[in-house]
Structures are given as structure tokens and as C-alpha cells.
Amino acid sequence: MIEQDTSAYWRKLLALDQAQPANVLNKHRTWHRYLRPILYKLISLPLRVYCPEKVVGLENLPARPPYIIAANHASSMDYAVVAWAMGKRREELYPITTKLFYDHPFTSFWIKVAANAVRIDTEDEFFPALRAAAQVLKAGKAVYINPEGTRSVDGSILPFRPGVGVLAVETGVPIVPVYIAGTSKALPTGWIFPRPYPVAVSFGKAIAMEPYIEKKRSVQAYDVYKEVTEQLRQRIVALSRSPY
Amino acid sequence: MNDVLSKEIKTLVSKVIKIPEDKIDPNANLFTDLGVDSLLGVEIFASLDKKYGLDVPENKLKDVTTLNDIINMVKGMMSDRPR
Numbered sequence: 001m002i003e004q005d006t007s008a009y010w011r012k013l014l015a016l017d018q019a020q021p022a023n024v025l026n027k028h029r030t031w032h033r034y035l036r037p038i039l040y041k042l043i044s045l046p047l048r049v050y051c052p053e054k055v056v057g058l059e060n061l062p063a064r065p066p067y068i069i070a071a072n073h074a075s076s077m078d079y080a081v082v083a084w085a086m087g088k089r090r091e092e093l094y095p096i097t098t099k100l101f102y103d104h105p106f107t108s109f110w111i112k113v114a115a116n117a118v119r120i121d122t123e124d125e126f127f128p129a130l131r132a133a134a135q136v137l138k139a140g141k142a143v144y145i146n147p148e149g150t151r152s153v154d155g156s157i158l159p160f161r162p163g164v165g166v167l168a169v170e171t172g173v174p175i176v177p178v179y180i181a182g183t184s185k186a187l188p189t190g191w192i193f194p195r196p197y198p199v200a201v202s203f204g205k206a207i208a209m210e211p212y213i214e215k216k217r218s219v220q221a222y223d224v225y226k227e228v229t230e231q232l233r234q235r236i237v238a239l240s241r242s243p244y
Numbered sequence: 245m246n247d248v249l250s251k252e253i254k255t256l257v258s259k260v261i262k263i264p265e266d267k268i269d270p271n272a273n274l275f276t277d278l279g280v281d282s283l284l285g286v287e288i289f290a291s292l293d294k295k296y297g298l299d300v301p302e303n304k305l306k307d308v309t310t311l312n313d314i315i316n317m318v319k320g321m322m323s324d325r326p327r
Contacts, residue, residue, distance in 0.1 A: 005294070006287055006290030006291060006293070008290075008293070008294065009286075009290035009293040010286070010290060012293075012299075013286070013302055126282070127302050162281075162283045163283070166283070220260075220287070221287065221290075222260075222283060222284055222287045225283065226283075
């Protein structure tokens with residue numbers, strides 16, 4: 001084992017070895033979830049007709065959680081189209097949301113209806129987000145992440161932040177790369193209502209973490225986290241170039 | 245003793261950030277001058293944790309920006325440790 005094997009510290013930061021109650025995620029499942037089937041029925045029509053949505057590779061989802069959905073981010077409708085594409089399996093999914101959106105009077109209600117959103121009390125620190133995501137995965141559910149950390153204005157795929165690599169390697173949970181196309185045109189930043197534009201969601205094959213966990217025995221953890229993150233980005237870029 | 249410790253920490257930081265020791269100015273900002281990203285910053289803390297058994301709190305990452313800051317932090321934490 002190399003001198004720089006630093007997993008123990010990362011595991012401590014992510015609280016991975018701390019016991020957590022079985023019902024730890026219940027607080028994220030607010031009463032709003034009872035309205036969720038209605039919401040997705042309502043957005044089903046525009047997604048079929050107004051912004052026709054094409055879904056590819058749904059069979060690549062692991063048979064059951066935990067797993068990480070990592071998608072590019074170009075519009076505030078991204079989560080909704082992925083969750084809609086996943087059908088009933090969207091109930092497995094817990095997106096991490098900052099207090100800026102979770103507490104905002106306009107978005108708060110809709111975020112809670114759309115998802116079992118996990119609120120974090122910070123804007124710019126990545127540990128709380130990673131810990132919240134690790135908690136979801138430890139509880140056996142799936143987490144939704146935008147590794148770019150912000151919306152891409154023109155729909156291009158921005159550099160990824162490496163926290164997703166840390167999360168996946170240290171929890172040993174597979175990452176499903178997801179490419180969302182067309183949302184930057186259907187609902188650009190600053191718009192409230194979408195305009196007609198076809199959108200598509202491509203689910204890629206899951207990236208297993210076992211080879212990277214093995215690699216970490218002989219390579220600095222930082223390099224492995226970065227490699228996983230880069231591999232994920234390449235997979236999403238490849239999905240963006242695939243015809244669908 | 246303190247000089248030995250400072251040298252050890254410099255060697256450790258140099259290994260983690262993959263920059264030769266003689267290229268690290270102890271007062272240079274690791275993040276803005278030497279291109280260390282936040283993840284690598286945590287790796288420095290993690291390596292200190294591993295080598296010296298120091299439970300470096302994550303919020304120190306904001307305060308510590310130079311090699312000298314790291315050395316002073318480690319010395320401070322070691323002197324505060326119960327003997």
C-alpha cells in the first residue's frame with residue numbers, strides 16, 4: 001500500500017463509516033411527493049408533443065440502487081426530463097439541492113413535488129454536498145448529480161468537478177453517465193416556460209468502481225478520483241456524439 | 245526538531261502536489277500560484293492525517309494557503325495534543 005493512500009481521511013470527511021438511522025432519508029420525502037404522479041402526468045404531454053423527448057439506454061440503469069446518475073447540465077428542466085424518462089424508478093433518485101433553490105419561494109414547492117430533494121446548507125463548499133450524497137448511497141438509494149456544478153449556457157459540456165470521483169470510488173457505487181440534449185434550447189437560462197424543441201436523454205453503461213478501487217492500492221487516490229471523473233466526462237461526451 | 249518537522253512537511257507536500265521541493269516557495273499561495281486544486285488541498289490534509297495522526301478539520305482548508313501556513317498549523321496541532 002502506498003504512503004499516500006488517504007482513503008481513511010476521505011471516508012471520515014464523507015462520514016462513510018458512521019452509523020446512520022435506517023429512516024435517515026424520510027425527511028427528504030415530504031408530503032409533496034403525493035403530488036408527484038400528477039406533476040409527471042402533466043409534464044408528460046408537453047414532453048411527448050411540445051418538446052418531444054426521446055429516451056435511449058434506460059436498460060443501462062443498474063437493476064437496483066445504490067447508483068449515481070451523473071448528467072450534463074444545461075437547463076433547469078434537466079432533472080425533470082431525466083426523472084420523467086426513468087418512470088417509476090424516479091422514486092429511487094435523490095437530487096442534491098442547495099438552499100438557494102430549495103428555500104426559494106418560487107422553486108421550493110416545485111422541487112419538493114418533482115423529487116425527494118436533499119437540501120444542503122451551503123453554496124460553495126463541496127463537502128456538505130458529498131456527505132449528503134454519500135448518506136443517500138449508504139441508505140441504498142440513488143443520487144442525481146451534475147458534475148459540471150453549474151449550467152452550461154450554450155449546451156456544451158463544461159469541465160467536471162472531481163467530487164463525483166471521490167464519491168463513487170469511496171462508496172464503491174457505479175456511475176451511470178447520462179447525456180441530456182436539447183434542454184438548453186427548450187428552456188434556456190432565465191426562461192420560465194419552455195419553448196417547443198425536441199429533447200433527448202441517453203443513459204450510458206454504468207461505470208463500475210471495482211477496477212478503480214483496486215488501482216487506488218498502488219496509485220495516489222487523487223489521481224484515481226481525477227481519472228474516474230475524466231472517464232465519466234468522456235463517456236458523456238461520447239453519448240453526446242451518438243445518434244439517437 | 246522543528247526544522248526537521250518543517251523539512252518533513254515540505255517533502256510530504258512536494259510528493260502530494262508533485263512539485264519538486266526546491267520549486268515550492270514557502271510563502272507562495274498553493275492554490276493560486278502553484279495550481280493546487282481544492283481536491284489536492286484535501287489530499288495534503290489527508291497525508292498529514294496519515295503521517296502524523298492529525299485530525300485536520302476540513303474548515304482549515306480555507307485558512308491554509310501556503311506551505312508555511314501548513315507547517316504552522318501542524319506545529320500548532322502537535323503542541324496542542326495531550327502528551
